[in-house]
Amino acid sequence: MDNDLLTQKGTITLPAVERKQVEIVSELKRLGLRYWPTITEWFVGMLVDSHPGSNLAYHTLNRKAYDTEIIPALGGEKIVETKWEDFLSLVNRQLAGEQVFLADGRANVFYIRDKSLVLCAVWIRWFNAQWHVHAYVLGISNWFGLQRFFSRNS
Numbered sequence: 001m002d003n004d005l006l007t008q009k010g011t012i013t014l015p016a017v018e019r020k021q022v023e024i025v026s027e028l029k030r031l032g033l034r035y036w037p038t039i040t041e042w043f044v045g046m047l048v049d050s051h052p053g054s055n056l057a058y059h060t061l062n063r064k065a066y067d068t069e070i071i072p073a074l075g076g077e078k079i080v081e082t083k084w085e086d087f088l089s090l091v092n093r094q095l096a097g098e099q100v101f102l103a104d105g106r107a108n109v110f111y112i113r114d115k116s117l118v119l120c121a122v123w124i125r126w127f128n129a130q131w132h133v134h135a136y137v138l139g140i141s142n143w144f145g146l147q148r149f150f151s152r153n154s
Helices: 024-030 035-044 068-072 084-095
Strands: 004-015 054-061 108-113 119-127 129-136 149-151
Touching: 004 084, 024 035, 035 119, 035 129, 054 084, 084 108, 084 119
Parallel strands: 108 149
Antiparallel strands: 004 054, 054 149, 108 119, 119 129
């Protein structure tokens, strides 16, 4: 996808992975990620287990924009919605040495539903020699250009 708002930079295939069920916040802690209070408030108690496999696209934001502009530009909620299984698979690849995420302080953004089934912007970025995970309500985040956005590849 190339438009004035976003440029698709590539795709990533995530193979199916068998794993035992884990609680999201506990898994973030086990992986050594720093997470902010919204992660605990909105996602504690949610479980993930085996990953069925998926194909994601990643895009660079070309200019400052709100989620309300970004989501339609990527094809709507059905296309932008990713799962914690996708997020954790990519985190594990990054921690294993694969360069999946931007690691220069810019955000890597996923749209994931919380435990109330509300779509949220969940992002991870490298800051102060550590990966930080945040979550925002849609519409309040005015994202700066050059951030990376993940979506389903359709």
